Amino acid sequence: MKEVVKFGRPSGFFEKFERRPGPIKTNMHYCPGCGHGVLHKLIAEAIGDMGLKDKAVLVCPVGCSVFAYYYFDCHSIECAHGRAPAVATAISRTDPENVVIGYQGDGDLASIGFNQILQAANRGENMCVFFVNNAIYGMTGGQMAPTSLPGQKTQTSPCGRDVAETGYPIKVAEMIAQFEAPVYVERCALSRVPNIMAARRAVRKAIQNTVDKKGFSFVELLSGCPVNLKMKAHEMNEFLNEKMTKFFPLGVYKDVSAEREAIVRHTPIFEPDQVRELLFPEETKRAVDDNFRYTAKVFDEERRVKISGFGGQGVLSLGYLLATMGKLRNFNVSWLPSYGPEMRGGTANCSIVFSHTHVGSPQADHNCSMLICMNQPSVDKFLGQLGENGVLLYDASTIRQPEVSPDKTVYGLAASDLANTLGDQRVANSVMLGGIARLMQDCFLEGKESEDFDLAVEEAMNEHFAGKPQKVIDLNMKAYRLGKESVSIRFGARVK
Amino acid sequence: MGKTKKILLKGNEAVVYGALLAGCECYFGYPITPASEIAHASARMFPKLGRVFIQAECEIASINMVYGAAAAGRRAMTASSGLGISLKQEGVSYIAGAELPAVIVDVMRGGPGLGNIAPEQADYNQIVKGGGHGGYRCIVLSPGSVQEMCDLTMLAFDLADEYRTPVYVLADGMIGQMMEKLELPEPRGRRASQDWSLNRVNKTHNCVSSIYMDANDLEAVNKRLNAKYAVIREKEQRAEEYRMDDAEYVYVAYGISSRMCRSAVDELRSEGCKVGLIRPQTLFPFPENALRKALSNGAKKFFSVEMSNGQMIDDVKLSIECAKPVYLINRMGGNVLSVEEIVTRTKEMLGGDCK
Numbered sequence: 001m002k003e004v005v006k007f008g009r010p011s012g013f014f015e016k017f018e019r020r021p022g023p024i025k026t027n028m029h030y031c032p033g034c035g036h037g038v039l040h041k042l043i044a045e046a047i048g049d050m051g052l053k054d055k056a057v058l059v060c061p062v063g064c065s066v067f068a069y070y071y072f073d074c075h076s077i078e079c080a081h082g083r084a085p086a087v088a089t090a091i092s093r094t095d096p097e098n099v100v101i102g103y104q105g106d107g108d109l110a111s112i113g114f115n116q117i118l119q120a121a122n123r124g125e126n127m128c129v130f131f132v133n134n135a136i137y138g139m140t141g142g143q144m145a146p147t148s149l150p151g152q153k154t155q156t157s158p159c160g161r162d163v164a165e166t167g168y169p170i171k172v173a174e175m176i177a178q179f180e181a182p183v184y185v186e187r188c189a190l191s192r193v194p195n196i197m198a199a200r201r202a203v204r205k206a207i208q209n210t211v212d213k214k215g216f217s218f219v220e221l222l223s224g225c226p227v228n229l230k231m232k233a234h235e236m237n238e239f240l241n242e243k244m245t246k247f248f249p250l251g252v253y254k255d256v257s258a259e260r261e262a263i264v265r266h267t268p269i270f271e272p273d274q275v276r277e278l279l280f281p282e283e284t285k286r287a288v289d290d291n292f293r294y295t296a297k298v299f300d301e302e303r304r305v306k307i308s309g310f311g312g313q314g315v316l317s318l319g320y321l322l323a324t325m326g327k328l329r330n331f332n333v334s335w336l337p338s339y340g341p342e343m344r345g346g347t348a349n350c351s352i353v354f355s356h357t358h359v360g361s362p363q364a365d366h367n368c369s370m371l372i373c374m375n376q377p378s379v380d381k382f383l384g385q386l387g388e389n390g391v392l393l394y395d396a397s398t399i400r401q402p403e404v405s406p407d408k409t410v411y412g413l414a415a416s417d418l419a420n421t422l423g424d425q426r427v428a429n430s431v432m433l434g435g436i437a438r439l440m441q442d443c444f445l446e447g448k449e450s451e452d453f454d455l456a457v458e459e460a461m462n463e464h465f466a467g468k469p470q471k472v473i474d475l476n477m478k479a480y481r482l483g484k485e486s487v488s489i490r491f492g493a494r495v496k
Numbered sequence: 497m498g499k500t501k502k503i504l505l506k507g508n509e510a511v512v513y514g515a516l517l518a519g520c521e522c523y524f525g526y527p528i529t530p531a532s533e534i535a536h537a538s539a540r541m542f543p544k545l546g547r548v549f550i551q552a553e554c555e556i557a558s559i560n561m562v563y564g565a566a567a568a569g570r571r572a573m574t575a576s577s578g579l580g581i582s583l584k585q586e587g588v589s590y591i592a593g594a595e596l597p598a599v600i601v602d603v604m605r606g607g608p609g610l611g612n613i614a615p616e617q618a619d620y621n622q623i624v625k626g627g628g629h630g631g632y633r634c635i636v637l638s639p640g641s642v643q644e645m646c647d648l649t650m651l652a653f654d655l656a657d658e659y660r661t662p663v664y665v666l667a668d669g670m671i672g673q674m675m676e677k678l679e680l681p682e683p684r685g686r687r688a689s690q691d692w693s694l695n696r697v698n699k700t701h702n703c704v705s706s707i708y709m710d711a712n713d714l715e716a717v718n719k720r721l722n723a724k725y726a727v728i729r730e731k732e733q734r735a736e737e738y739r740m741d742d743a744e745y746v747y748v749a750y751g752i753s754s755r756m757c758r759s760a761v762d763e764l765r766s767e768g769c770k771v772g773l774i775r776p777q778t779l780f781p782f783p784e785n786a787l788r789k790a791l792s793n794g795a796k797k798f799f800s801v802e803m804s805n806g807q808m809i810d811d812v813k814l815s816i817e818c819a820k821p822v823y824l825i826n827r828m829g830g831n832v833l834s835v836e837e838i839v840t841r842t843k844e845m846l847g848g849d850c851k
Contacts, residue, residue: 019703021710053701057568057694069703075694077567078705080590083560086552090564090572093548094522097696098568116560119553266546268521270686276499278544279516280680283500302759320504320675327504327677334642335504335675360759362674362752366836 010041011048012056013071020070029067033233035132035190035223036065040072042196042203043101043130047074050207056099059088059127063105064138082113085120088127096265099210102129107137110146110170117172121216124181126263128206128217131172134225135244142228146170149247154228169247173220177253182216183260184209185253189222191240195250205257213262222248284328284463287455292330294452298444299331299356304364308349308382309374309395314429317464318372319350321433324460326354329452334362347377370439372432373399374415389493391443393435395428396489404492411439412489418482427479433457434483443494501680507645508533508672511575511601511665512541514649517683520599521570522548524561526580529613530669531603534575555580559587559600566596567704569693571653575601577669578619579610581627588662589628592721593706597656599649600634601665603672606830614830615669617751618804623664624779624811631718633725635663635732636779638750642676648777650681655732657687659724666779668803670752670832728781735783736775739765743772745846746790748812749801750776753833757801760838769850771842779808787815796849798822799842803833 016025030037047056056074060066062081069076079087084102092100109117109131117129136154137143144154144161147169151160177185184206188199199221206217222244224236231239269275305322309315316337326333336351351364367387373379373394379402386392389407396412404410413435419428437457441450457480465473505513511534515523523538535551542549548565552558558574565572576584581602591598604619606612624636635655637648645667652663689695694702708714739761740746747757754775764771774790776783787798797820800809806824813822825841827833843850 021713054699055696059564066707069705074701075698076701076703076705077564077694078594078703078707079563080560080586083556083563083587086557086560087564087567089550089557090522090524090548090561090570091568091694093550094565094568094570094572095696098694115553116557119557266543268546268548268686270519270545272683272685275516275545275683279513279541279683280499280501281503283498323504323675323677327502331677333504333677336670337673358758359676359755360762361756361835362670362676363756363832363834365832365834 012044308378409492431483
């Protein structure tokens, strides 16, 4: 004769269920014969016995167990239908010392929230999930669940579940056991006493794995719902033991908890000095201080520059270099790329706006001061946006000399050909930057500012190519100087 | 050489700097154009500071991760574009209902449906008027520059904490994609633990929930929320005014549209037309006070300038109680308003008045 062991009231429950509305503060809201009450006891007992009342966070679902937080004397959170694993993920990740316990029913877990449970399992989140499978929707009143058995009559399968129409019951424990990451997967049943004792061991093992930071543990529990399955108590047990277990065999599907190391997460850094050190950029060596201003009148108002060409010609980088120069010389500056499929489709353009005061529209869509074109379609498309007295710079290797109104100024430079002579087509944009320097110095800048332009280019290159080998910077500077010397076409209003 | 505060950043990247400087502990997100750079920069930089970055399996998971982290007392954020935000709305309603602080960034693109990836401002109603189920509002901040993408993200975390409510940073594809020079603010330390949170240091065992089965209980919660929104309306209106002193005609525009308007104001002023700009930095609360002040200062006509089908215009009309004509200047479908177009259409609408 085996010794009878009596377990007391689980210490993981509140003394009184004060959170439960209404006059009844000592009983649970579950129907007679329901498995939730049994499982609640097993979990509460483990939480109490293992001393986890301050560390455990119970993540509650939508379904009959939506009110689980009435009962458990630990932190708890109520989640949107199916999303408990996502909520649990965040609670676990943001404080690895939390012992996160997920609790879900079959509609919640295996239907509306199926992606969340599979993904959390696959990521191997440090949590344990208890999955109550009673083959029916309880709270909403007896509809078909993803785990309803073939032929099972429910409110939404009144003639019995037709597998040809609605598929087969989903075997969740088997699925999760297929993933690499989970450490422990078992299916138990909350039917007769030996099964409940096995469930008790499984609950404790899963929670212990979470305490030990082993990763994802999952226990599926076949459970009764006599009210919605319209069964008497003995029929219910028979259904669980004979029918459900046939489709959902009990047992351990995976257990690698012994060989898994504890998960180690990083400690977040908040100390301001450390944050500044890790986040703020290194200052580039600058020849000027924060009070430096180009005095050229041209910058009294917003100056819009558009650069356009084929993707891969370095159009966006050239714009970025100009914007960096602007930043280093204390301009307010904006850089706006064309983005998305347009970029992937082969053409690219960007707008850069400089100002000593405020930059309004960041788009160079009309009144461009400077248009830089690296292919023929760019000239065809954007020449009309060049404003009064505007300056055009184009790659004379591939573009026909354009006709412009007399107020405009035109510079041509065989940038692509020159880049080829340097052995690298990719530096055509730096050759064009040389052309920009030439036209800036010709048309707008004087004296010290004119000399400073070369320095600003060098500083911007150093910043842009920071971390790249010195030879990259050298090649680009060489291309820049070559471009500056090689402007072959100059005509129009501003050419002195 | 030391460290510098000056940096050239994309708007989307500036959001991440702002979040980290504000002490945001975790980022949860799903890729979507034109907001993806927020996820990219977060993936690079959150782990660098030992903070949490998770690429969630979907938008729904990411907002529910924010819900979980916020409940655990952590500064948390997510970001997406309109389609993704639509998916997140249920979760935002839960966050509002449970009165948790959280920051959500919407970098708007063209809609409805799959739309396109060009900038639009047509999520206005979805974000400003609630969006999900139930009677809640979110604070909505609308950055008009890359600097503000950083600054307003920081402010978003503070307001979220102060009012225990979700706060949106509502940007558009263009502000997100463009680069500007900005000055990085000083970093903040970690926010103190909250006594309502699911934090181990709290000896009371808290429950985070938005379920109230008793109608009277839930009505009381709704009343409390609405009282909070009334305080927010009173205290948190923010707007920038440009050349409004003697303005007879007033542009109201936020985000990228406000930038075009600012240039349009300069252009029309140079022709002698007394135009000014009110740029809402908060869309909820809508800066009614700034509009009413303009009205009492003699403004004759208002223009709602937006990249959407006339959504903000309702709030402009409500603010001035339709006391003066309000016109719509807009583009849709990812077309960006140009300065030229704003100027031309203003002149058309004003006729001979614009001198």
